[in-house]
Amino acid sequence: MSLPGKQRTVQRLVDEHYTALYRYAYRLSGSGADAEDLTQEAFCKAHLNLTQLREPDRAKAWLFSILRNVYLHRLRTDRNERRVSLDGIGDVTVPSPEPLPPVDPEQLQLALDELPEMFRTPVILYYFEDFSYRDIAEQMDLPLGTVMSRLARAKAHLRERLLQPISPALLADGRRRATDGL
């Protein structure tokens, strides 16, 4: 028996975007369990609000926006997040001359986890390379200049942290946290 139209559309959206959405959720939350939950909830909300998707070509951006909103909603109830202040980090226009070694994904996650969401989201979307600066600006409802500024600071922070050697204990802590709930 064939599925009803709406259900078929949602299943197609799942098939096409669930991997990207999960990865985005994982990089946002830093936790596999949370990423899965966020992904599931984002698809549920998409199913409920399917009529809002007027341009099927922009389904991916639409789903990413939904997921971010779900994440932000949860974040507001979680007051225990540990984030570093980026006040001390200026707009780095000249990157360190030291070449970046191969990046460990978990070390990257630790560096991402330190960033406030307003910096973390654009830098994740930037490195996924599927979204233009304008896409990022639209998703975050920010001016392009603000996105560029935040990206520069977030990238500088990431590079700085990724150049630092990481202690095995911190890495182990990060691995543990990857399975924690929000």
Add this chain to the structure above:
Amino acid sequence: MLLEFARPRSGELPPSDADALESHLAGCIECDAQARADRAADARIAQAMRAVSLPAGLRDRILDRLATEQTNQQSRRLAWTARLAVAAAVVLLAVGFGITWFGSRPQPLDLEQLHAQGFARSTSPQREKVEGWFKEDFNLNTVAPSAFNYAYLKDFGLASCQGQRVPSMYFARGETEAHVYVISKDQFDLKALSESEPIESGGFHVEVHRDDPDHAFVVFYKGDSLRPLLSAEEPAQ
């Protein structure tokens, strides 16, 4: 600044700016080195960023959750529909009860209307008015006899005779009283009525009066004569 925008394959820069940047990098060792380092670092971070392993069975669990949510949503919708239906039924019942209750309540007596219908009518009667009352009260077009003095009209209404509604009037003055029935040619044979002999019935004298070919007035009266009730007589003070 251009370098910030110059993501490989991104198309962020207009072609002219992209060409200008590439031309500059080709001729500037320092900027070229910076661009290469920058792009290499970006490539490594991007690779690591996407290196997220997917948990086994994720797709199926997403679809299961969607199915569960859909079922829950349908249940919620059903529950809401049921609640709305119950609420609508309660409202309808309340409205129906209210209408029934208000409808079944005895009406308050309108004394002014009673006065106009009864006392006021009997104090200012005229023949045309009496005909009007038949129309108002019984929706009946009829005529009243012209010979009578309506100052002596005491009552009027409808009598039933052989299954027909017959307008009736009651006049009284002293010992003389008369019941007048208006007979229409559409109801009874007026010619046969006119040709019948005068009769006496239960102490009443009976006469038939005519004002027009379409109606006859059958008058039952008590007293020596009908004359005291006719319009030629002066009404008693």
